[in-house]
Amino acid sequence: MPNQTPMLPSWMLPCPILQPEPVRLALLACLAFKSSINRASTFDRKHYFYPDLPAGYQVTQKYSPLAKGGVIRIRQDAEKGETRFLDVRLDQVQLEQDTAKSFHDPDSNGTLVDLNRAGAALIEIVTQPDMSSPEEAAAFVRTLQAILRHVGASGANMERGELRCDVNVSVQRASPDSPPGTRCEVKNLNGVRFVMGAIESEISRQIADLEAGKPIEQATRGYDAVQNRTFHLRGKEDAPDYRYMPDPELGRVVVTEQQLDILRASLPELPDAAFERLQAQYGLSARDAGILVALGEGLEEDPTHDGEEGTASVGVTFFEEVARGREAKMAANWVIHDLLGQLTKANLNLVSSPIKPRDLGVLIDAISSGKLTAVSSARASSSIDALSPLLDAVLSDLSVEAEKVRQGHHKVLMRLVGEVMKRSQGQADAKRVTEDLKKRLGVPP
Template sequence: MLSVLRIRNISAPNSACSALRRAYTTPAPKWNTTIGLELHVQLSAKQKLFSPASAKWDDPANSNIDLPGRFLALDGTVQPTSAFDRKHYFYADQPLGYQITQSARPIGRGGQIELGSADGLSYTRRVRIHQLQLEQDTAKSIHNVYPGYVLSDLNRAGVALVEIVSEADMCTADEAAHYVRRMQTLLRHIGVSNCNMEEGSLRCDVNVSVFRDGDDPLSGTRCELKNLNSLKVIRGAIEAESARQIAVIESGQTVGQETRGYDARTNTTFLQRSKETAPDYRYMPEPDIPPVRVTEAWVDAVRNAMPELPDRLLARVTEHYGLLRDEVETMMGEPGCIALFEAVMATGKHDAKRVASWITSEIFGQLAYRNQKLADSQLTPQLLDDILDALANSQVTSAQAKQLLIELMDGDKRKVGELIEAHGWRVMDDQSELRNIIAVLLEKHPNEIADYRAGNKRRMNFFVGKVMGATKGQAKPQDFLDSKPE
């Protein structure tokens, strides 16, 4: 089973990059940038690629070891036959001394990501996909625990990667960040990964080179920036490395092909090692794994099972329900939220704006407080429908409806109606009783009434609070505001 998706670029720059200039700290805007990315995305799978060991990366270190042992969403083409190779190198993160990968015969070719106005760009940029290939992940290297030592956690070693190799069609740091965000949204939506950069399930390396106006875009020397863990860091690293390369060239020196790190505190890149080239890896066909052959019928079955893709879903939901684009994008950011929204809307009882607001504010707030995903909560469309029904039918106040949500997400198994009765939350609808309570409060607070009549309209909040306290939150403010002191 697949466990990690890895997305990379090759140096086949789009000539359109020359037309879009990128000025950094240099005095004249005569430089252009060629950018490509490697996204390492951990997929939602239980086992490693060629091993029965668990792919769970966050278990105790070195507990998941067995050393011997949806590309269609990008509009790509699955190859009928693919094959594996051994990529040889010696490093602590690769205990076998080689990596099983695909080089000459990958599993997929083609595809693209389209950037444009939806990403805040005033132009369109098509980032083409060159190929997709399967390979094993490496161990996780842990630095700065013991001075002079690098620790290795082998749980990740052997976990499957799908490496998507893009053409180097990006020309600015913003384009690169938008590309990562779009891929993150797409991969989350089709259910292959949670793509959380902070936990390492989405890892990003960036390839950067610069060239002058009029020069061949291939003339620049590519440097790879490793382990960039946020969109902000990606932007900063690209700009810092571009500025460094420009300064090196303008000083009369030559940019070396290197692997570099980025220090966000100083906004500089630093040398890690000289960049290896393909011959250094001594590729050879993997002798223990036969070629993989897939049928057109299987590809068609996968294609037919694909969910509605993000761009189409965004356009449909925005138009059909009359929501703002930002509202829909926010719901799309949490897997399962659009399905929850549409299931509640299918009842035909609720306003789309109110349902979307409850999801993006109240429900998202509770998920964040619990550090929980919607899929891991017990909230269902029926429960949300029941809460909104109780609120719309004046059975509970807004504050009580929010408390219902908290109780249900805390794990209470009772129905909404049962919770309302158990807590005595049903809204007071006896207007005669309410008027009597208000009359008593007004008699007790003559000074506040005088203050209100003197022009201090904030005193109304005082009386609202007193009524809500006297009714234990069971009164609706709109029911008694007409009784304000005059």
């Protein structure tokens, strides 16, 4: 519920209480990152004064975080079909309080503050400076999304604020003996394309300043996606300026080996492991394995995605169901080249696909046995495009009958099925029409 009373943030609040669920989710992420988990971690207060911090301090884990180290391997397709890997080292993983959301109001030329998320628990993942391009940063974010979704630590949908990025950017002269550049932090980037845009813009700004003889001053900056430029927010403080101190109201987080064993047993297969297994078990190329593993990443930017977690492995699961008892490379080709092509035309993805693994398997078997030609199968799979709008039209034109079905008069359903078959001139699959209509009208299968 939105904050409606301006005085509420200034009230004296009770002592903070650490909930077990954020700790569990953070530990799952740490195990996936292969981080070294501290058996006892502590909380600190980070003091600074800014409108997004009502208390004047932020609870964080500066000196004894939940975990140290770890690595996230990113995969990039290079030229000539080659795959390049980069291991991005993690510095630490910590729990901390979220701040408020501030944004610029062009009408008043001022800054507005939304306190709804202030004080909520979040996981902060701090990396080492191992990335050297906007493309590598984008690949890192997508890989991180896939990992967090696989283990259930987060939906990681950036458009919904479930994952945000702060990027530290510095440039260095090409000569080998030149010192490292001064870094500037660009805050609160909520999309992969914004991460890339902010990095590119900040690199250009710093290079232009250096070439003009202006020094780069360490600062915190924001990103204006409309104008594609970064802008100054505040001067960047160092650790002494934050006056870190142990939090007197929160105790230690103690993690036992037994608790970690239980969490390890619950971990699903991670993207890297799936990538290697698809090649070893099914003989797939690195390219095809990478595509199947990547399906589900970036779904937060897909309008057909409903935001449910657990979709990051949808490509692997779909393929393995199709490949069961069939030639694996043929199954992969059908999923990647034929089915995905038709789904893209229909603005769908594997999660929302009306063709299920069983259906695609039947299609492949029919071609293998000679009962169906490749041309006929292409026509069958392309029916995705035509069937959906046809069902929409019938449900709209026969809205009275559709409402009767929703109210439990299931015999009326056949009237709708007959109308679809009539309008498709008998070309639609009656069984699939029935199943799709039942799904749309809430009729049990």
